[in-house]
Amino acid sequence: MARYQAGIRTEARIIDATRELLGENGLDGTTLKAICDRAGVRAGSFYNLFESKEDAVLQVVKDAIRAVDPHPKRDAPDSLNELVEAYISFVSGQPDVARVYLKIAISGATNGSLGGSMKRHHHRRVARFSSAIARENPELTEAESEVRAEIVLATLSGLAFMWMLEPKFDFEHRARLAVYAPLLNS
Amino acid sequence: MARYQAGIRTEARIIDATRELLGENGLDGTTLKAICDRAGVRAGSFYNLFESKEDAVLQVVKDAIRAVDPHPKRDAPDSLNELVEAYISFVSGQPDVARVYLKIAISGATNGSLGGSMKRHHHRRVARFSSAIARENPELTEAESEVRAEIVLATLSGLAFMWMLEPKFDFEHRARLAVYAPLLNS
DNA sequence: CTCAAAATAGAGTGTATACTCAAAATCTAG
DNA sequence: CTAGATTTTGAGTATACACTCTATTTTGAG
Structure with missing residues (x-):
């Protein structure tokens, strides 16, 4: 039911990383790997929190x-x-x-x-x-x-x-x- | 030695296709396949005339x-x-x-x-x-x-x-x- | 503490990409 | 016409990509 703090923080880190990368390198420079590296997360964690890469990008x-x-x-x-x-x-x-x-x-x-x-x-x-x-x-x-x-x-x-x-x-x-x-x- | 007319025309078609695609879809939307399709050419022909995709893009x-x-x-x-x-x-x-x-x-x-x-x-x-x-x-x-x-x-x-x-x-x-x-x- | 739910790791999948190569087709100078 | 050079083909390669899946770890309410 309730979300855990760890997940909420991770989600924020991913959004921040996505925003930074979009600003620095544009859309095609913002790969899933780059997002995960910067957020300090593995692909599996990303997809536990977001439906797709597009999902995170559109939010930002x-x-x-x-x-x-x-x-x-x-x-x-x-x-x-x-x-x-x-x-x-x-x-x-x-x-x-x-x-x-x-x-x-x-x-x-x-x-x-x-x-x-x-x-x-x-x-x-x-x-x-x-x-x-x-x-x-x-x-x-x-x-x-x-x-x-x-x-x-x-x-x-x-x-x-x-x-x-x-x-x-x-x-x-x-x-x-x-x-x-x-x-x-x- | 001398270049053939066919090659010169093909080169021009590829440059035109690259320019159109860059204008329509931007850099990441301009794939090699898209360029070749629009120019009516196969990948091999492209690479006979250009060193790389970047080569054609930079020319344009x-x-x-x-x-x-x-x-x-x-x-x-x-x-x-x-x-x-x-x-x-x-x-x-x-x-x-x-x-x-x-x-x-x-x-x-x-x-x-x-x-x-x-x-x-x-x-x-x-x-x-x-x-x-x-x-x-x-x-x-x-x-x-x-x-x-x-x-x-x-x-x-x-x-x-x-x-x-x-x-x-x-x-x-x-x-x-x-x-x-x-x-x-x- | 317990334990179910949530979060994470990390290997694995399919696909699209840029690019290569050897063989066939086409061109053009002589 | 011919023969050497240029151009074209189309299958093939390696890589990077977004995304999946299962097993494991972590969380926090009762």
Whole structure:
């Protein structure tokens, strides 16, 4: 009936190992052997806790997608400022998760079971940014707000990719400069 | 001594198949069997023309990287306008090549022999955009121009990713709006 | 303590992969 | 036409992969 502590800890170690490997080496670099080695576990233990490798990978990836776009804490709609700051602290505060999001979610978006889930996530994000922009810039039509939302999101993603390419890259600075300084209310 | 026409045509078919598959399915989806099936060739023929699978993949990827950042046609330095329009026509005019470039940029950028080559390419691009921006905006310091170059490139890449996610996405329109309207000379 | 349930180990399975090789087919220069 | 070189074939190899299974060990509630 009840699960044992050992199993729960092992499950967490496996999830952590999977997340790290996905961020470091991508999907094909994340083999079962690599996961088990890093988690300090044998294949049998893995399959006692997970149905398949895909099972563990999907858990990690779906968590990552959820972490980028958390539910609003307050009831009030979010401002563009809040959305951008949330993205910045996502990248800075959970770099492992962010790497998974950028590597797997985006690269795997055009194929496989992630494709659909990623497209939905993307539309949700655009809508959220778009409505914040529309609220703060009443002179824009709905279509114009949406285009601007897409551009802001594209810039944030692009900068995050650069950060992944070179960890020294000052993502925060670029992101704030790109979004606040030039684009809107100009 | 001399190569036969059949071999030259087969080589081209294999390169085309490799490029298409890399763009559609990424690196790990591009198996030898898939390449050979699409090119209408058996494994033995492939290895008569290429040293390894990696050989064919690297040819395609290096071509793609070269296509994004072609040598200037004139002696004169390029304007930001020209650089952006070149990127736009790269994406619109050679979508297969662009897809390879974008997919590999994410998945292969942090590891392997592609990592180094991708990083060098990135720095070359930033320098090129940066010097165009500096020339057209003399009030900016060198560091400021570079940051702006990174932001422009990030936005273009991010928009291109969105285009890859949804082929209907109007990349040209977004790219011109994002770069020309808001960012510089404001 | 006890003992059933849960977790683990580790050898083993089937499959897909990149790649090889010897023989047959095809090409093209002379 | 011919003969040597190139290209193609297709069965075959070794390896790495995800995954299974059974026996053993560990856990923790009663």
